[in-house]
Amino acid sequence: MIAILAAPTNLGLRPPQPGSVPGCAKAPEALREAGLHRQLMAQGAEDVGVVLPGRYVDDLTTNDGAGGSSTVRYRLRNQDAILDHATRFAARLEQLLAAGRAPLVLGGDCSLLLGAGMALARRGSYGLIHIDGHTDFRHPGNSEACASLAGEDLAAAVGRHWTAVADPEGTGASFAAQHVAHLGCRDDDEHLAEARGALGLVIPASRLRGGHDTSSIAAGAARALEVVGRARDGYWLHLDVDVLDPDHLPAVDSPDPGGLSLQELTELLTRLAPGAVGVQVTVFDPDLDPDGRYALLLADVLAVGLEHLAAGC
Structure with missing residues (x-):
């Protein structure tokens, strides 16, 4: 049974402008208003x-000090709050999974992957399919701009980050890199080459797109399933909706051209969701959707694409 869990964190994102906070924390209720809960609960899901x-507090201390001096920073924006939320989120996921439920987590930003990884690592060895318009592979080894976990979640999940988020419980990385498949980044992603060398599979959106022909989607999904199928206990599905082209859904933190269509994402989820133990949906920002039109579109994609979540487990 699908268990719809709201996790409206915005802690992993930078402020959209000084003095403001990211709007993605409003996403679960915007999707409820758009009818997602009603559609899924009619099929047997539970809230x-x-x-x-x-x-949310923009508590980041930058590396640039007065007079050109600098200080070394080994923490993220909202780091303590992120770790606290991840701990509580992981506990809820553990309860749901132990009860035989399939969590459908409505975020929120991509920092949710920290708590999901903690919960799954406690239970066993899981793979990860990371669907995202960006590799989210920024980390201290390749960037001096580390600050916001929502853009660094995949690097942290495979152990390439500061210890606080790369190994939060002292047991190692949440996911073995060879059991991780990333789908959907753009060809000009800054960390594409490194991600390709580190992960089990990376397929940019340009290799998935195919207009009305879903053969590219089918092939990409099959390759991802082969990678995560090597993990002993199953796989988690991460969806950042900025994988969609902004012509279809611009209401995200970092829209970039070259993404998937609504039909392509629906097809991809239809192929991947049945074998997943759970899924998280991230980065939809209702503040950028004042009339609710994009919430309606996204709700329909999720209701169809995730209808059979965990059916094959």
């Missing part, structure tokens, strides 16, 4: 509540 985040 299991919410894991609330702490207060």
Whole structure:
């Protein structure tokens, strides 16, 4: 049974402008208003509540000091609040998975992958299919701009980050890199080459797109399933909706051209969701959707694409 869990964190994102906070924390209720819960619950899903985040505070201390001096920083924006939320989120996921439920987590930003990885690592050895318009592979080894976990979640999930988020419980990386498949980044992604060398599979959106012909989607999904099928206990599905082209859904933190169509994403989810133990949906920003039109489109994609979540487990 699908268990719809809201996790409306915005803690892993940078402020959209000084003095403001990211709007993706509003996504679960915007999708509820758009009818997603009604559609899924009519098919037997249940609403299991919410894991609330702490207060968003832009507490980042930059490396640039007065007079050109600098300080070394080994923490993320909202790091303490992220770790607290991840711990509570992981506990809820463990409860749901132990009860035989298939979590459908409505975020929120991509920092949710930290808590999901913690929960799964406690249970066994899982793979990860990371569908995202970006590799999210920024980390201290390749960038001096590390600050926002939502753009660094995949690097942290495979152990390439500061210890606080790369190994939060002292047991190693949440996912073995060879059991991770990334789908959907753009060809000009800054960290594409490194991700390709580190992960089990990386397929950019340009290799998935095919207009009305879904053969590219089918081939990409089959390759991803082969990679995560090597993990002993199953796989988790991460979806950042900025994998969609902004012509179809611009209401995200970092829209980039060259993404998937609504039909292509629906087809991809239809092929990947049945074998997943759970899924998280991230980065939809209702503040950028004032009339709700994109929430309606996204709700329909998710209702169809995730209808058979965990059916094959």
